[in-house]
Amino acid sequence: MPTRRLTIVLAEDSLLLREGLASILDRAGHDVRDSVGDADTLLAVVHKDPPDVVITDVRMPPGHSDEGLRAAAAIRAELPAIGILVLSQYVADAYLSSLLETTSGGIGYLLKDRVGHVAEFLESLDRVADGGTVVDPEVVRQLLARRRNDGPLAALTPRELEVLALMAEGRVNASIAEQLVVSEAAVRKHVGNIFAKLRLDDGLDRRVSAVLTYLRG
Amino acid sequence: MESPKTVWAALASPRYLISSWPWRSYAYLLSSVPMGVLSLGVLVGLAGLSAILSPIVIGILMLMAFPLIGASIGYVERRRAGLMLVDGIPSPHAALPAGLTARARLLFRRREQASMRALGYGFVLGVFVWPLSALLGGLSAVVLGITLATPFIAGHDDVAMFSWKLDSFGEGLLFTVLFGPPFFAVSSYLLGVLAGAEASLAKAMLGPRQEELQRNLAALRRSRLDLVDAFETERARIERHLHDGVQQRLVGLTMTLGLAELDLPEGEGRRLVVKAHSGAEAALADLRAAVRGIHPRVLVDHGLQAAAREVADRMPLPVTLNITLPDRLPTPIEAAAYFVVSETLANVAKHAQATTCELSGWVDRGRLVITVQDDGIGGAQIGAGTGLTGLVTRLDALGGTLDVDSPPGGPTRLRMECPCRLGD
Numbered sequence: 001m002p003t004r005r006l007t008i009v010l011a012e013d014s015l016l017l018r019e020g021l022a023s024i025l026d027r028a029g030h031d032v033r034d035s036v037g038d039a040d041t042l043l044a045v046v047h048k049d050p051p052d053v054v055i056t057d058v059r060m061p062p063g064h065s066d067e068g069l070r071a072a073a074a075i076r077a078e079l080p081a082i083g084i085l086v087l088s089q090y091v092a093d094a095y096l097s098s099l100l101e102t103t104s105g106g107i108g109y110l111l112k113d114r115v116g117h118v119a120e121f122l123e124s125l126d127r128v129a130d131g132g133t134v135v136d137p138e139v140v141r142q143l144l145a146r147r148r149n150d151g152p153l154a155a156l157t158p159r160e161l162e163v164l165a166l167m168a169e170g171r172v173n174a175s176i177a178e179q180l181v182v183s184e185a186a187v188r189k190h191v192g193n194i195f196a197k198l199r200l201d202d203g204l205d206r207r208v209s210a211v212l213t214y215l216r217g
Numbered sequence: 218m219e220s221p222k223t224v225w226a227a228l229a230s231p232r233y234l235i236s237s238w239p240w241r242s243y244a245y246l247l248s249s250v251p252m253g254v255l256s257l258g259v260l261v262g263l264a265g266l267s268a269i270l271s272p273i274v275i276g277i278l279m280l281m282a283f284p285l286i287g288a289s290i291g292y293v294e295r296r297r298a299g300l301m302l303v304d305g306i307p308s309p310h311a312a313l314p315a316g317l318t319a320r321a322r323l324l325f326r327r328r329e330q331a332s333m334r335a336l337g338y339g340f341v342l343g344v345f346v347w348p349l350s351a352l353l354g355g356l357s358a359v360v361l362g363i364t365l366a367t368p369f370i371a372g373h374d375d376v377a378m379f380s381w382k383l384d385s386f387g388e389g390l391l392f393t394v395l396f397g398p399p400f401f402a403v404s405s406y407l408l409g410v411l412a413g414a415e416a417s418l419a420k421a422m423l424g425p426r427q428e429e430l431q432r433n434l435a436a437l438r439r440s441r442l443d444l445v446d447a448f449e450t451e452r453a454r455i456e457r458h459l460h461d462g463v464q465q466r467l468v469g470l471t472m473t474l475g476l477a478e479l480d481l482p483e484g485e486g487r488r489l490v491v492k493a494h495s496g497a498e499a500a501l502a503d504l505r506a507a508v509r510g511i512h513p514r515v516l517v518d519h520g521l522q523a524a525a526r527e528v529a530d531r532m533p534l535p536v537t538l539n540i541t542l543p544d545r546l547p548t549p550i551e552a553a554a555y556f557v558v559s560e561t562l563a564n565v566a567k568h569a570q571a572t573t574c575e576l577s578g579w580v581d582r583g584r585l586v587i588t589v590q591d592d593g594i595g596g597a598q599i600g601a602g603t604g605l606t607g608l609v610t611r612l613d614a615l616g617g618t619l620d621v622d623s624p625p626g627g628p629t630r631l632r633m634e635c636p637c638r639l640g641d
Binding site: 022059066119121 | 469474476499
């Protein structure tokens, strides 16, 4: 359950979902400071008093296109300390790419179905608040299905790809080990190999870089 | 041998004399008599009447009706010309815009240039055409009739034929046999030419001009575009309804079920809620797939390139993408191209037994070109299923084409081309 009490701004145009989300977050002991129904209000509210985390829908008024996503990008550019969790109805990687272009963590992209798995959802929220990257397992699964013959991922073994996919979901080594039914030491070894093969610098948050490399395919 | 479509073609045929064409020529020439008389009568009568009535408004109104009389003459005459031109004469009139009142329709027709041309034809028919037709057609018919009747007349009475006097049935018969066929041959050709000339005149005056043909084509194209557009709008409406309504409700349901799971103690009740939860999730996943098929959101938000990438990502075989497109294309073109891409790739995955597939897209001289090539077994063709046929229709409405080259044994190459700008 929550490690700390987060201030949250919620942007979702469907009243039904907004109420549902607010009650889930309330129960978990978070402080839903504002819940808004469109992107402009979201930006205004966030500017006035920055929260810890913004949870936003992709599609919002006035255009019912990807206003939520664009608002998220704007917030990220101005106030990079705010964690951003995007909830989407689509498994589309086009949205994800545009979200990840300017970022290195503190970001999440989840399908709305995932909110129903309350414990997992709250865990993801915490990770985003702590500067981690969380990507929906379904999206990850689809990206994994993209068997590219080229690109940096070609060098990885299937097992390493699996580990990377779980990293993309935002899991720590212990959780990956549990999921794959292997020892944590084995996971560490795989993670080391992945870093080496993707030639990641030490200075960067390598875990996030690995995930980003992965997502950019 | 194919039967001739016009009297000119018929005249060139060796079977002209034993065909129906000489008789059609007679019918055309002689039927022009009542038509010509009627046209002349109506036009002269109307002109006179409106001259008399011109001091009061009704006379001027009658003058305004002249083009409509012309249009009516044109209507009848185009059909009558079917005697000479099997395919008839296409109408030069524009399609009436939808939703006009009867009065507005008449006004529309009255203003058309084609109506004035038809009026002119009515005068020509009334003044020149029918007397000439009546004279030559009538004379020829009379001579032919007398020639046939000669044996009977000669049987009763003497018939003087120049210096030859026919005074028996036998001599009359001899005359008929000797004179009839050559006369029929010569007169038939002459009348055929005359009737053909009249029909050509009718066609020239009553048929559509080049610009009228082009206008009709443009109108047809526009109406088909409207249809595609309406179809697209409807798809978007359904997608939005599902997305904003059904999908949201299902998500709300999974949230409620998720919360219920937290509250319920281990046991049968909780097991059922968990089951309901996974059922709702499965429904959501199905719905997501269905909505994507109806009108993919990515296409609307990010354009063809991103949408094609999504489609490629969902394929079970590796697809090489080679797409360079301008930022956005007109919506109906984007949609048509998207459905070509998704349908084609789905076909490759289902039927081609291919191991690789390459998708390319570019714009060249104002045309969007998309090609898909696989290394599969080939044998694909348009018309085998409904999918590609529907796409061909859509593309056709946009002025585009779809070609499939798929010899048995493969490989299959598909090429789509479509103008990138609408309305030209």
